[in-house]
Amino acid sequence: MPSSIQNKRIRKSPASRRAEIVAAASVVALAEGLERITLRRIADELSVRPGLISHYFPAVEDLVAEAYGSAADAEIEELLPAGRAGATPTEHLARFLRRAAGEAYDDVSRLWLNARHLSRYRPALRERVAEQENAWRDRLVALIRDGVAIGEFRTEDPLVSAIQIMVVLDGLGMLVNGISPAEDPPEIKRLPLTTAERVLGLPVGALSAVEVTD
Amino acid sequence: MPSSIQNKRIRKSPASRRAEIVAAASVVALAEGLERITLRRIADELSVRPGLISHYFPAVEDLVAEAYGSAADAEIEELLPAGRAGATPTEHLARFLRRAAGEAYDDVSRLWLNARHLSRYRPALRERVAEQENAWRDRLVALIRDGVAIGEFRTEDPLVSAIQIMVVLDGLGMLVNGISPAEDPPEIKRLPLTTAERVLGLPVGALSAVEVTD
DNA sequence: TTGCTTGTTGGTCGCACACTCAATAGCATC
DNA sequence: GATGCTATTGAGTGTGCGACCAACAAGCAA
Numbered sequence: 041m042p043s044s045i046q047n048k049r050i051r052k053s054p055a056s057r058r059a060e061i062v063a064a065a066s067v068v069a070l071a072e073g074l075e076r077i078t079l080r081r082i083a084d085e086l087s088v089r090p091g092l093i094s095h096y097f098p099a100v101e102d103l104v105a106e107a108y109g110s111a112a113d114a115e116i117e118e119l120l121p122a123g124r125a126g127a128t129p130t131e132h133l134a135r136f137l138r139r140a141a142g143e144a145y146d147d148v149s150r151l152w153l154n155a156r157h158l159s160r161y162r163p164a165l166r167e168r169v170a171e172q173e174n175a176w177r178d179r180l181v182a183l184i185r186d187g188v189a190i191g192e193f194r195t196e197d198p199l200v201s202a203i204q205i206m207v208v209l210d211g212l213g214m215l216v217n218g219i220s221p222a223e224d225p226p227e228i229k230r231l232p233l234t235t236a237e238r239v240l241g242l243p244v245g246a247l248s249a250v251e252v253t254d
Numbered sequence: 255m256p257s258s259i260q261n262k263r264i265r266k267s268p269a270s271r272r273a274e275i276v277a278a279a280s281v282v283a284l285a286e287g288l289e290r291i292t293l294r295r296i297a298d299e300l301s302v303r304p305g306l307i308s309h310y311f312p313a314v315e316d317l318v319a320e321a322y323g324s325a326a327d328a329e330i331e332e333l334l335p336a337g338r339a340g341a342t343p344t345e346h347l348a349r350f351l352r353r354a355a356g357e358a359y360d361d362v363s364r365l366w367l368n369a370r371h372l373s374r375y376r377p378a379l380r381e382r383v384a385e386q387e388n389a390w391r392d393r394l395v396a397l398i399r400d401g402v403a404i405g406e407f408r409t410e411d412p413l414v415s416a417i418q419i420m421v422v423l424d425g426l427g428m429l430v431n432g433i434s435p436a437e438d439p440p441e442i443k444r445l446p447l448t449t450a451e452r453v454l455g456l457p458v459g460a461l462s463a464v465e466v467t468d
Numbered sequence: 469t470t471g472c473t474t475g476t477t478g479g480t481c482g483c484a485c486a487c488t489c490a491a492t493a494g495c496a497t498c
Numbered sequence: 499g500a501t502g503c504t505a506t507t508g509a510g511t512g513t514g515c516g517a518c519c520a521a522c523a524a525g526c527a528a
Contacts, residue, residue, distance in 0.1 A: 211425030
């Protein structure tokens, strides 16, 4: 008798099963893309039958939106935590920009690109992207305001400054699936940092110089 | 007898049939997205049988790449023509940025977003996107060099300046499928213009002031 | 007009997808 | 240990996709 295949039913509470499904979908989304979230794929991942996924998410589109939202939520807590303690706004900002430009962040960049494109066809996802967009914006604005309040940053409009920084991050994120030209000038990779320094009235190199303890 | 359906064969030269197919696919790509390019869809569009599309493009992926390339080629000729005559670099640049930020350009923005994401799964498309990326970059660099040569622009590194402008355009293009917040500050829409003015050493508002004859 | 090249058809195959629902069985409760 | 609720299964439906290929016929050349 085959022992490796799971044929014994495991009955879980709706809440935990649902969470499990979203978590699995989230992993697939980050690693392989949102279009790889299918009933069969997620069911296989959890060793259950496809029908079960349908039971919790009658429309796959809702699972896709949820998976994206879950991954993005986790990322925002990691990169722009709400309760910032133990470090100055400048340090937090430097850490954020440093990470968001790093290669370890590529999966997240891919996910954003993926979600923004797929939004075209999936209203539920479009809604979720808009929410995340606002959440990230708000967090960054709050960070900037704090910095302005204690005199570290100088800007007339924190919202515009935040958007300018995010536009640059998005613009660079667009290239994540491309063939990176080896001759790309090094200034490009530092664009997020230099942009932030400029719009926040920091001296050139101020953010690059910050030591980021990870 | 049904008269509306096309059942008489029309035999065309391989070259013109192929061009016709690419043109149809290109239209579908711009209007509905690259993933809507299917054998059946394009065949319907041309009132031929799906097999015929397969005959010219044994792998659909190649048609997708071709359709994207064709659309992007048309657009670059429209926005950044190679032989620029009758207008100054400043005027050309202003016209380019004005259009690229306008709503009429949304379909093109969507196509780029689409292509950049789909590149993740389709090598042939990824290749094409890289080519286009370089073409656009080169055209913009050439325009900037011309401007520098006649003293209209001032920059140490035309390539870096060009990339900075394109990053901002891409970053804004990322938002094309999103729900645009009504309260978006007006500065955002002018970001391409102000960015160009800054990186090219132009006085603030210089590009906005240029009259663009369409 | 006849013949022949080859552009085009029509049918088929296998696969992957979302979604439905009656039947089954895990497990908390008593 | 028996019972009942419901989480889970298993089987099936219909759609759309890319790919394949033998047979057909359009239109040029002889």
